[in-house]
Amino acid sequence: MGKRIAPFTATGKSVAFSLVHLVRLLWIRRQLSKRDRWTRDALRTHQGDALREMRAHAYAHSPFYQRFHAGLTDVPLHKLPVLTKKKLMEHWNDVVTDRSLTLEELRTFIEGLDVPRLFRNEYVAATTSGSTGLKGVFAFNREEWLWGVASHARATTWAGARVGPLHRLRMAIVSSTKAWCKSLLVGASVDTSILPTLRLDSTESLHVIVERLNVFQPDILVAYAETANALALKQLSHDLHISPRMVFASSEVFTASARKRITAAWGSQPFNAYAATETALIAADCAHHRMHLAEDLIIAEIVDGENNPVPIGTYGEKVLVTVLFSRTVPLIRYELSDRVALADLPTPCECGKPFAVLAGIQGRVEDTMFLQGDGGDPVAITPDIFHDVLEPAPVDGWQVVQENATSIVALIVGPQRGYDERTLKEQVRLRLREQGAHDPGVQVRILEKLRQSLTGKTPLVQALPHHTEQH
Numbered sequence: 001m002g003k004r005i006a007p008f009t010a011t012g013k014s015v016a017f018s019l020v021h022l023v024r025l026l027w028i029r030r031q032l033s034k035r036d037r038w039t040r041d042a043l044r045t046h047q048g049d050a051l052r053e054m055r056a057h058a059y060a061h062s063p064f065y066q067r068f069h070a071g072l073t074d075v076p077l078h079k080l081p082v083l084t085k086k087k088l089m090e091h092w093n094d095v096v097t098d099r100s101l102t103l104e105e106l107r108t109f110i111e112g113l114d115v116p117r118l119f120r121n122e123y124v125a126a127t128t129s130g131s132t133g134l135k136g137v138f139a140f141n142r143e144e145w146l147w148g149v150a151s152h153a154r155a156t157t158w159a160g161a162r163v164g165p166l167h168r169l170r171m172a173i174v175s176s177t178k179a180w181c182k183s184l185l186v187g188a189s190v191d192t193s194i195l196p197t198l199r200l201d202s203t204e205s206l207h208v209i210v211e212r213l214n215v216f217q218p219d220i221l222v223a224y225a226e227t228a229n230a231l232a233l234k235q236l237s238h239d240l241h242i243s244p245r246m247v248f249a250s251s252e253v254f255t256a257s258a259r260k261r262i263t264a265a266w267g268s269q270p271f272n273a274y275a276a277t278e279t280a281l282i283a284a285d286c287a288h289h290r291m292h293l294a295e296d297l298i299i300a301e302i303v304d305g306e307n308n309p310v311p312i313g314t315y316g317e318k319v320l321v322t323v324l325f326s327r328t329v330p331l332i333r334y335e336l337s338d339r340v341a342l343a344d345l346p347t348p349c350e351c352g353k354p355f356a357v358l359a360g361i362q363g364r365v366e367d368t369m370f371l372q373g374d375g376g377d378p379v380a381i382t383p384d385i386f387h388d389v390l391e392p393a394p395v396d397g398w399q400v401v402q403e404n405a406t407s408i409v410a411l412i413v414g415p416q417r418g419y420d421e422r423t424l425k426e427q428v429r430l431r432l433r434e435q436g437a438h439d440p441g442v443q444v445r446i447l448e449k450l451r452q453s454l455t456g457k458t459p460l461v462q463a464l465p466h467h468t469e470q471h
């Protein structure tokens with residue numbers, strides 16, 4: 001398979017896979033492909049078995065779970081308590097099943113990371129970006145990591161791309177290149193012979209990203225949704241000239257206008273993937289552009305604010321995930337604050353997969369703004385309010401940032417013919433008034449570039465923190 005495979009056992013440092021790991025990875029991927037043809041019943045049986053095994057491991061090796069689930073080790077999943085990130089981080093040293101791992105040691109290791117490396121030659125360490133105000137730290141052993149990487153690779157398989165030793169495609173990933181960021185770690189692991197990969201930093205200037213993509217000419221382009229949108233604009237203005245067969249967007253809310261623009265730029269509909277550092281891939285589009293939940297690896301419960309399941313078609317406040325292949329840091333009913341809904345399909349998807357389909361992702365609960373209401377109490381403004389008004393506006397991009405309890409600012413890039421600031425302001429104000437906001441202040445600013453977070457994401461709606469994790 002060529003000489004670029006870094007033998008991690010020899011250097012003890014790289015996260016790149018050795019030949020043994022690549023063979024194992026291919027085996028896992030074959031197992032995953034078989035599951036695409038399972039019946040719903042077979043899937044349910046597998047979920048039950050995998051969940052029992054995973055819980056047994058946690059109860060045998062994690063003092064935290066022994067206490068947290070005391071007297072509950074035999075009750076069904078939905079009767080177990082919910083694990084928040086706050087609780088997980090507070091009890092980390094007791095949660096972890098390798099009793100020699102400590103959070104302090106892992107944090108020190110992560111802080112010193114410049115390039116992706118393994119912790120103690122065994123663990124891949126990753127953190128969540130901390131955009132919700134609390135940084136999560138996670139460790140994955142080799143086997144867990146292989147399953148995680150295989151699950152990410154599924155996004156391309158489900159979309160219909162044939163990738164493997166016999167089907168070499170060039171992939172460009174525009175995302176965070178910070179060493180602790182999961183997308184980079186995945187890229188570093190699948191690099192080299194199977195998938196020649198170019199990794200570009202999403203915080204880099206667009207001009208540089210465009211130049212490098214023009215040279216590399218990827219077959220597959222993977223980017224955060226807003227970055228993909230910005231690159232599509234560059235393609236349409238003839239600065240960028242690449243012809244990817246497939247475009248994958250992830251990590252952010254994927255707007256209809258971004259989808260349209262990407263389709264116009266490269267002639268085919270983009271694919272969406274939903275993943276989290278803690279879980280690997282949660283859901284991804286099939287060739288029919290329906291987003292299937294990876295229910296063989298993750299049990300996802302879509303619930304309201306009180307952890308009650310919501311009906312199909314209704315958006316929940318959070319997703320409780322149980323990661324069936326997690327062992328080092330077992331995740332059982334772990335809370336993600338994403339607003340998603342299950343699709344109510346009249347017939348199963350044509351692709352034949354047994355996995356449920358998501359209707360959409362509306363972003364995170366943290367994206368909901370609270371503005372002062374007419375009665376004095378704060379009123380909730382969900383991101384879809386802004387999407388409704390700003391999506392149809394003739395602009396290249398938009399972002400809404402909450403300034404304080406009574407006012408917001410809309411940031412606009414690339415206003416076009418027909419753009420009218422006064423009308424836009426009035427429309428936003430009107431919608432906020434309809435939601436019960438008291439005399440909301442709305443400013444509009446035209447910018448060259450939207451604001452990015454530290455990891456290069458471009459959240460469309462930025463609310464002031466409202467302490468959703470303090471329970």
Ligand SMILES: [Zn+2]
Pocket residue numbers: 286287288290292349350351352353
């Ligand atoms: Zn499908």
